[in-house]
Amino acid sequence: MRLRWKDHRNMAMRGEDVLSFAIDAKTKKLSILKGEAKSRLSLNTVTVTAARKALAANNGRPSAHAMAFIATRYFEQGDKKMTDILDRAQLDDQVASSQVTHMMFTFSGNDPTAILRNDLNNYKGSIEQISVGIRVQKHQEFIKLVFEQVNIDGL
Secondary structure (H helix, E strand, C coil): CCCCCCHHCCCCCCEEEEEEEEECCCCCEEEEEEEEEEECCCHHHHHHHHHHHHHHHHCCCCHHHHHHHHHHHHHHHCCHHHHHHHHHHHHHHCCCCHHEEEEEEEEECCCCHHHHHHHHHHHCCCEEEEEEECCCCCCHHHHHHHHHHHHHCCC
């Protein structure tokens, strides 16, 4: 699904920062990636703990309102198959933790490796975990340039 920025720029988004869905071609089983993104000049354990808490919300599963929001967007775009799959996952089947993978994505000016590794090593749950940390030494300058370009492009 592809949403244009202008389609939802005035909507307050609450819940998951990232939700992605895949259907296994053979089993037709739904898999869900639930992600949390954090950007900080200096990533620290407080920020990673907050991201971990967000991933753990709803017993680690996507929130019902986020799935309903995306199902509605699929419906608006004429994708009845994905609409039905997401509706069924919420109403009939219920999402099992085995269907979910968590991803923590960080973007910072400092090296996130040790903090993310420590977080993963201390995770005690059963949901598969992925951590991605990107370091840009001139973090604030990079963000400023990105926002300037977005304003120039009129997105």
